Amino acid sequence: xxxxxxxxxxxxxxxxxxxxxxxxxxxxxxxxxxxxxxxxxxxxxxxxxxxxxxxxxxxxxxxxxxxxxxxxxxxxxxxxxxxxxxxxxxxxxxxxxxxxxxxxxxxxxxxxxxxxxxxxxxxxxxxxxxxxxxxxxxxxxxxxxxxxxxxxxxxxxxxxxxxxxxxxxxxxxxxxxxxxxxxxxxxxxxxxxxxxxxxxxxxxxxxxxxxxxxxxxxxxxxxxxxxxxxxxxxxxxxxxxxxxxxxxxxxxxxxxxxxxxxxxxxxxxx
Amino acid sequence: xxxxxxxxxxxxxxxxxxxxxxxxxxxxxxxxxxxxxxxxxxxxxxxxxxxxxxxxxxxxxxxxxxxxxxxxxxxxxxxxxxxxxxxxxxxxxxxxxxxxxxxxxxxxxxxxxxxxxxxxxxxxxxxxxxxxxxxxxxxxxxxxxxxxxxxxxxxxxxxxxxxxxxxxxxxxxxxxxxxxxxxxxxxxxxxxxxxxxxxxxxxxxxxxxxxxxxxxxxxxxxxxxxxxxxxxxxxxxxxxxxxxxxxxxxxxxxxxxxxxxxxxxxxxxxxxxxxxxxxxxxxxxxxxxxxxxxxxxxxxxxxxxxxxxxxxxxxxxxxxxxxxxxxxxxxxxxxxxxxxxxxxxxxxx
Numbered sequence: 174x175x176x177x178x179x180x181x182x183x184x185x186x187x188x189x190x191x192x193x194x195x196x197x198x199x200x201x202x203x204x205x206x207x208x209x210x211x212x213x214x215x216x217x218x219x220x221x222x223x224x225x226x227x228x229x230x231x232x233x234x235x236x237x238x239x240x241x242x243x244x245x246x247x248x249x250x251x252x253x254x255x256x257x258x259x260x261x262x263x264x265x266x267x268x269x270x271x272x273x274x275x276x277x278x279x280x281x282x283x284x285x286x287x288x289x290x291x292x293x294x295x296x297x298x299x300x301x302x303x304x305x306x307x308x309x310x311x312x313x314x315x316x317x318x319x320x321x322x323x324x325x326x327x328x329x330x331x332x333x334x335x336x337x338x339x340x341x342x343x344x345x346x347x348x349x350x351x352x353x354x355x356x357x358x359x360x361x362x363x364x365x366x367x368x369x370x371x372x373x374x375x376x377x378x379x380x381x382x383x384x385x386x387x388x389x390x391x392x393x394x395x396x397x398x399x400x401x402x403x404x405x406x407x408x409x410x411x412x413x414x415x416x417x418x419x420x421x422x423x424x425x426x427x428x429x430x431x432x433x434x435x436x437x438x439x440x441x442x443x
Numbered sequence: 444x445x446x447x448x449x450x451x452x453x454x455x456x457x458x459x460x461x462x463x464x465x466x467x468x469x470x471x472x473x474x475x476x477x478x479x480x481x482x483x484x485x486x487x488x489x490x491x492x493x494x495x496x497x498x499x500x501x502x503x504x505x506x507x508x509x510x511x512x513x514x515x516x517x518x519x520x521x522x523x524x525x526x527x528x529x530x531x532x533x534x535x536x537x538x539x540x541x542x543x544x545x546x547x548x549x550x551x552x553x554x555x556x557x558x559x560x561x562x563x564x565x566x567x568x569x570x571x572x573x574x575x576x577x578x579x580x581x582x583x584x585x586x587x588x589x590x591x592x593x594x595x596x597x598x599x600x601x602x603x604x605x606x607x608x609x610x611x612x613x614x615x616x617x618x619x620x621x622x623x624x625x626x627x628x629x630x631x632x633x634x635x636x637x638x639x640x641x642x643x644x645x646x647x648x649x650x651x652x653x654x655x656x657x658x659x660x661x662x663x664x665x666x667x668x669x670x671x672x673x674x675x676x677x678x679x680x681x682x683x684x685x686x687x688x689x690x691x692x693x694x695x696x697x698x699x700x701x702x703x704x705x706x707x708x709x710x711x712x713x714x715x716x717x718x719x720x721x722x723x724x725x726x727x728x729x730x731x732x733x734x735x736x737x738x739x740x741x742x743x744x745x746x747x748x749x750x751x752x753x754x755x756x757x758x759x760x761x762x763x764x765x766x767x768x769x770x771x772x773x774x775x776x777x778x779x780x781x782x783x784x785x786x787x788x789x790x791x792x
Contacts, residue, residue, distance in 0.1 A: 219788045285604070286665045307650045307666075390609040390651025393791055403512055405610070406784060407537070 193420070200413035210414035220398065220415065227395045230309065230384075231377040234316045235324075238373050239366065241317070242324035246365075249325075250332040264325045272319055276386045279315040280306060283387075307389030315383050320376055324369040331365025332358075364434045371430045375423050395419050472501035473526040473709045473716055478699075479506035482733060486529070486571075489728035494719040500712055510534065518543040518705050526707040527716060532567055532771040533612070535702035539566030540775065545703040545710065552718040558739050561768060567700035568721055569738035571729060574696050574757035574766060575613040578662055578677040578689040579669040589669055591693050592621035596640070598647050603668030605644070606661050609651035611786040612774060613695040614641070616767055617671060620693050626767035634782045638789055651790065662687050674757050675734040694766040696757055698738060730756050 200210050214220045249260040267275060282288050283306035290302040305311055335358060343353035381396040388394075393401075395415060402412035427436065475491065477483040483506050495502045507513055510530045517523040518538075528535075538544035544566045549556040555568040562569040577595055579588050580603075589601045595617070607614055615637040616629055622640045624633070649667055652658045658672040663680045677689040701720060703713045719725065726737035727747035736758030737743070743753055743760065753759045757766070773779050 219791050222791050280660075284664060284666050304649075385653060386657070389649065390653060390790065393787075401787065404509055405787075406780075407511065407515070409512075409515075 196413045197417050199409055200417050203410050207410075210408075210410045211418075213411060214414050214418055219393075223393050223395050223398045224418075226309075226392065227378055230313060230316070230380075230392070230394065231374050233313055234320060234377045235370050235374045237313070237317045238321050238324040239370060242321055242328055242369065243366070246325045246328035246332055249329050261325075261329065264322050267318070268322055272382055273386075275319055276315055276383050279311065279318070279387060283311050283314070306387050309388065309392050311387040311389075312384045312392050315387050316377060316380055319383065320373045323372040323376060327368040327372060328362065328365040331362050331368070335361045367430060367434055371426065375426060378419065378423060471499065471709075471712050472503060473707075473712050474503045474505060474524060475527045475529070475716070476505045476507060476510055476525045477529040478508055478510075482735070485732035485735075486729060489732050490720055490725045493725055493728070494716060494722075498712075498715055498719055500716070502716070511538075514538055514543055514704060521706070523704040523706055524708065525704050526709050526713040527701055527703055527720075529570055529699050529701055532564070532569065532698050532700040532769075533774050535567035535700050536564055536771050536775040538702065538705075539564070543705050545705050545707065547703070547717070548714070551714050552721075554718050554721045554723070554739065557741065558721065562698070562738060562740075564700075564772065567702045568717060569698040570701045570720065571738050572696055572698045572736040572756075572758035572763075574674045574691065574694040575608070575617070575671055576674050576677065576689040576691060576694040577617075577669065578672045578687060580662065580665060580667075581686040581688055582665065583668040588688070588690075590690050592617045593623070595669060595671075596621040596644050598644075601669070604649045604666070605647055606650040606652055606658065606667040606670035607644075607648055608658070608671055609653045609790065611783050613697065613769065614671065615782060616695045616769070617693070618644075620767065626693060626765075629767055630770045630773045631776075631778060632773060632782065634778070634785070637782075638785065641789065678734045678755070691757065691762045691765050694757065694762075695769055696763055696766045697769045700738070 201207060245260065245264065249257040252260070280287070284290070285302040287305070289305065290299075293299045294302070339357050339361070340353050343357045344350070348356065379396050380394060381400070384392045384394045385397060396419075399412045399415050402408045402415065430436075477486060483504070487504070491502050491504070505525065510528050511534045514528065514530075514534070517525060535544055539546065546565050547555075547568070549563075552568070555563055558568070577589060577592065581588070583603050584601070589595055594601055595605065607617075615632055615634065618637040618640040619629055619633060620626060622636060650661055652661060652670070655673055655676050658670060659676045659680050661667045661670060662672065662677065663683070663685045672689070674689060674691075674694070677687060681687050701717055703710065703717070707713050721739045723739055723741040723745050724747060726739040727742035727745045729735060729737055730748055730752060734755070736756035738758070740758065740760065742748065748756075754762070756762065774783075
C-alpha cells in the first residue's frame, strides 16, 4: 500500500508542503528569527483594512451568488433531463473562458462608455453615466459572475439526491407546494448550500485579477497586498506573513465547516 | 514601473531565444533579460542583433515583466544565470546598495563614460528613455487642452474624469509641479506637500491604474478625459485612431537602465556588451522601431534619426528641457522608500 501511494506523497511534498513551508519560513526568518512581519500585519491599519474589505466582499459575493444560484439549481433539478443539461451547460460555459477575458468583458459592459450606460442613456433613463465599474460594485458584479458555477454545481448535486417521493409525501399530507419546499426541500438542500457557500467564499478570499482590473485601484484585497509587498516594496517577509494569515483563515473556515458536513462534499462528489 | 509595456500576461515567458549563434563563437555569450513584448522585439532588431554581430558573441534572451524578485532570488542563491538586465533604473541602484548588482568600471565602457553624468550611476547606464506625460482626449478638449499639472489639478477650468498611476513614482513629482515647484527644483521631494496636494485631487480621480495596458484602454475607450500615462502608450493609442494627444510640458523623464548581476557568469563579455549597447548608432536605431528615446544623447548627433522623428521623442534635448528628470537616487534613498510605503495607506484612506 505504502509503495503505491508514495509517488503521490512525493508529489504532494514537492508541490505543496515544501513551497508552503518555505513561504511560512520566510515570514518568520530574516537574518534571524523575527515576528516583526506578523506584528505589522496585526497592528498596521492598511493590513486590517484589506482583510476587512476582503471579508466584506467575499460575504457579499457569497450572498448574491446564493440568491442567484439557488433558483438556477432548483430549476435545473426540476425540469426534464434535456433541459437540465442545457441549463447546466450554460452555467459551465463561462468556465471555459479565462478570468481575464471575463473581467474585460465586464469592463466593456459597465464602463462609462460601456453597453449598459449607453443603453440607459439612449432610453433617457439617465443623463450622466453611472459609475458602475472602477469601484467595489464592479468588482462584486464580476466576481459573482465568475464564481457562480461554484455555487450552482454543489447545490444541484445535493438537490439531485433529494428523493422526489418526499415532496409527494408532503403534498399528500395536505401541504401546499411552498410549505413542502420550506419544510422538506429546503432543509434537505442545506448541505449543498453550505458546500456552495464555502467554495465561493474561500475562492473569493484569494481573488486577484478581477479587483485589480475592476476595482479602480481603491479595492485593495489581500492577494493584491501580497503582490504589492513583493513588487513595490520588495518585502518578501511581509508578503509571506500576509499569505500565511490568509492561508490559516481558509484552513480555519474549512475546519469549522467540516464539523457540519464532510469535506468530501465540498471538494468532490460523494 | 515595470509593467510599462506589459500588454498582458501571455508574452511574459518569451523563453530563451538563441540569436546569431554559431559553434565557433559559442564560447562567448551572455544572457540578456528585458521586459518582453513589442519593446524587446524593437531592441532585438535595433541593438541586440547588431551588437552580437559586431562583437561576435551570442546573446541569449529572456524576458520577464518584473525582474526585481528574480534578481534577488538568483543572486541570493549564489548562482545567477542572467548576465545583463534591462530594468527600471531604481532597481539597479537599490540592487547595487544591496550587493545584488556589479559595480561598473567606466574605463572599460567608453561609450557610457561619454554620456551625461545624470544618465548613469556606479551600477547602471541609462538605456532608453520614456516619459510620464499628461495625456488627454481631444474629443473632450478640442482646443485649450490641459497643458500642465496645474491644469490637471484645476477641476473647475478643466472639468472631466481623471486617472493617475497607482504608484508614487512620478505621481508625487506631478503633484509638486501642480503645487508650483519648478521641474528642476523637485529633489529632494517634499513628500508631505506632495501627499497634501494629492489629497486635493483624489476625489476627482476615477481610476488609479496599475498597468500600462490599462492606462491605454482608459484613454482609448473614453473612460477618462485626462490622465498621467507613458508617452509610448499614448502615441500607440493615437496611431490606432483614437482622438488623444499628450504634452511633454512638465513630463517626468524616466529611464530603464542596463546593469549586471553580481557574480554574473559571463562578466567580461557582459561589460563589452554594455559598451556596445549604448553605442550612439545602435541607440539611434531604437526609436526607428518604437516610441522610446535613446539613452545616449549622442544618438541625436548621428544622422540616423530624422529631425521630425526626433521631435517626437522624450529624450530629444528640447523635449527633455521641458521635463523633470527623475532622480532614481532619491527614490532608492530611505526617504524615497518611506514615501513608497506611505502610498499604500494613502490609497486606502
